Amino acid sequence: xxxxxxxxxxxxxxxxxxxxxxxxxxxxxxxxxxxxxxxxxxxxxxxxxxxxxxxxxxxxxxxxxxxxxxxxxxxxxxxxxxxxxxxxxxxxxxxxxxxxxxxxxxxxxxxxxxxxxxxxxxxxxxxxxxxxxxxxxxxxxxxxxxxxxxxxxxxxxxxxxxxxxxxxxxxxxxxxxxxxxxxxxxxxxxxxxxxxxxxxxxxxxxxxxxxxxxxxxxxxxxxxxxxxxxxxxxxxxxxxxxxxxxxxxxxxxxxxxxxxxxxxxxxxxxxxxxxxxxxxxxxxxxxxxxxxxxxxxxxxxxxxxxxxxxxxxxxxxxxxxxxxxxxxxxxxxxxxxxxxxxxxxxxxxxxxxxxxxxxxxxxxxxxxxxxxxxxxxxxxxxxxxxxxxxxxxxxxxxxxxxxxxxxxx
Amino acid sequence: xxxxxxxxxxxxxxxxxxxxxxxxxxxxxxxxxxxxxxxxxxxxxxxxxxxxxxxxxxxxxxxxxxxxxxxxxxx
Numbered sequence: 175x176x177x178x179x180x181x182x183x184x185x186x187x188x189x190x191x192x193x194x195x196x197x198x199x200x201x202x203x204x205x206x207x208x209x210x211x212x213x214x215x216x217x218x219x220x221x222x223x224x225x226x227x228x229x230x231x232x233x234x235x236x237x238x239x240x241x242x243x244x245x246x247x248x249x250x251x252x253x254x255x256x257x258x259x260x261x262x263x264x265x266x267x268x269x270x271x272x273x274x275x276x277x278x279x280x281x282x283x284x285x286x287x288x289x290x291x292x293x294x295x296x297x298x299x300x301x302x303x304x305x306x307x308x309x310x311x312x313x314x315x316x317x318x319x320x321x322x323x324x325x326x327x328x329x330x331x332x333x334x335x336x337x338x339x340x341x342x343x344x345x346x347x348x349x350x351x352x353x354x355x356x357x358x359x360x361x362x363x364x365x366x367x368x369x370x371x372x373x374x375x376x377x378x379x380x381x382x383x384x385x386x387x388x389x390x391x392x393x394x395x396x397x398x399x400x401x402x403x404x405x406x407x408x409x410x411x412x413x414x415x416x417x418x419x420x421x422x423x424x425x426x427x428x429x430x431x432x433x434x435x436x437x438x439x440x441x442x443x444x445x446x447x448x449x450x451x452x453x454x455x456x457x458x459x460x461x462x463x464x465x466x467x468x469x470x471x472x473x474x475x476x477x478x479x480x481x482x483x484x485x486x487x488x489x490x491x492x493x494x495x496x497x498x499x500x501x502x503x504x505x506x507x508x509x510x511x512x513x514x515x516x517x518x519x520x521x522x523x524x525x526x527x528x529x530x531x532x533x534x535x536x537x538x539x540x541x542x543x544x545x546x547x548x549x550x551x552x553x554x555x556x557x558x559x560x561x562x563x564x565x566x567x568x569x570x571x572x573x574x575x576x577x578x579x580x581x582x583x
Numbered sequence: 584x585x586x587x588x589x590x591x592x593x594x595x596x597x598x599x600x601x602x603x604x605x606x607x608x609x610x611x612x613x614x615x616x617x618x619x620x621x622x623x624x625x626x627x628x629x630x631x632x633x634x635x636x637x638x639x640x641x642x643x644x645x646x647x648x649x650x651x652x653x654x655x656x657x658x
Contacts, residue, residue: 387644395642410631411635
C-alpha cells in the first residue's frame with residue numbers, strides 16, 4: 175500500500191493519469207534520432223513524445239518495440255528526446271515493486287526514486303526522456319485538463335495565476351530553461367511543484383490499473399496441476415533450488431525490490447547507447463535525499479508526501495551506497511518483454527540464463543563488486559527447463575479500456 | 584485359526600491393492616519424487632517438498648500476492 179499517495183485509488187486521478195500517459199504536449203524539443211531509428215519527428219520538433227511512445231500499448235505489455243539503435247539488438251535502449259542508456263521496462267505490474275523487508279518502493283533499474291509518483295513526475299522534464307519542463311506541464315494541465323485536475327485533486331485547485339505567462343513562463347525547470355524556473359518566487363515554485371507532484375500521483379493511480387494476473391504459474395499454485403508442463407515444474411524446482419534465482423527474484427512480482435551486484439559488463443558493441451560508467455543506485459541518493467537537487471522535497475518524507483512520517487526508506491539517506499548496485503527486475507511476463515538487462519544487451523532468455531550460468535562477467539569488467547552470483551553449471555536440459563518455467567509467468571492481457579488513448583484535445 | 588489366517592490373507596491383499604492404486608502412502612510417494620527430482624536431469628519426478636511449496640506459494644499472486652483485481656487495492 176503506497177500511503178504516500180492518498181489518490182492512488184481515485185478513479186478520477188487514474189482517468190487523468192491515463193489521459194496524460196498519452197499526452198505528447200508535455201514534451202520539449204527532439205534532440206537526437208532519425209525516423210529510421212524510430213524517432214517521432216525531426217530534430218527540434220516539440221510535442222511529439224508521450225509516455226505511451228516508449229511504454230507502447232502496441233507491445234501488449236507496454237514496453238518498447240520502436241527504437242532501433244542500429245546495433246545487433248533492436249530496442250536495446252530507449253529513444254526519447256535523445257538516446258537513453260537503459261532498456262525500457264514494461265510498466266505492467268510495476269505497482270507491486272515493494273522491498274520485501276522494509277516495504278520501500280524503489281523505482282527504475284537504479285532506484286531513481288522512492289515512490290511511483292516521484293518517478294512518474296520526473297519523466298516529462300527528463301532531458302533525454304520527454305525534455306519538457308514542469309512549467310510546460312503546469313500550463314498544459316491548466317489549459318487542457320483543468321476540469322480533470324480539479325476533479326481528481328479537489329484539495330488543490332489549479333491557481334488562476336497559471337494563465338499569466340509573464341508570471342509563469344512557458345517553459346522552465348531546474349534542468350532545462352533553468353533561468354525561467356529560477357525567476358519564479360518561492361510561492362510560485364510551490365504552485366508549479368504541486369501540479370507536478372499531482373501529475374505523478376495521477377500517473378501512479380493509472381499504473382495501478384495496469385495489472386496482469388492469472389499466469390499459468392499462479393493457476394498451478396492454485397491447484398491446477400496441468401497448468402504448467404512437467405519441464406516447467408522441473409524449471410521451477412531449479413529456480414527455487416540449484417539455480418538460486420529465488421534469492422533475489424522473490425515475492426509475487428519475483429523481485430525483492432533490492433539492489434545487487436551481478437557483474438554485468440556493459441558492451442557498447444551490443445548496446446551502443448549504454449554507459450559503462452553508470453554507478454547505479456549510488457547516483458540517485460542526492461536526488462532523493464537533497465531537496466536542492468530537484469528544487470523540491472519530493473521524497474516520501476517530504477511535504478508533498480501524504481504520509482511524511484513513513485519509515486519505509488529506513489536510513490537510506492544516511493547510508494554510504496557503494497557503486498555498481500542495480501535493482502532486481504521483476505519477472506512477470508518476462509518471456510514476452512525482451513531484450514533483457516538494464517542496457518538490453520541480451521536478446522533472448524537463453525542469453526540471460528547463459529549469463530547467470532557462467533556466474534556473470536569477470537571481475538574488473540564492470541563497476542563495483544564483488545559479484546553476488548556464482549557459476550551454476552547447469553546442463554543444457556536444465557537451462558531449457560528454467561526457461562520453460564519463466565514462460566509460465568505471463569498472465570492475462572491488460573483490459574483494453576486501460577490502454578486507450580483518451581487524451582484531451 | 585484358519586478363519587484368522589484367511590482374514591489376514593484378505594487384509595494383506597486389500598492393503599497391496601490400495602498401495603498399488605495410490606490410495607495409501609501419498610507422503611511416501613511425494614517425498615520420493617522430491618528426492619529424485621532434485622538436481623537430477625533425467626528424473627521424471629516433479630513433486631515438491633512442504634518447504635519448497637512454502638517458497639512457491641510466496642511467489643504466487645493466487646495465494647500470497649497482492650490482493651484485489653484491476654480495480655481494487657494493491658500493495
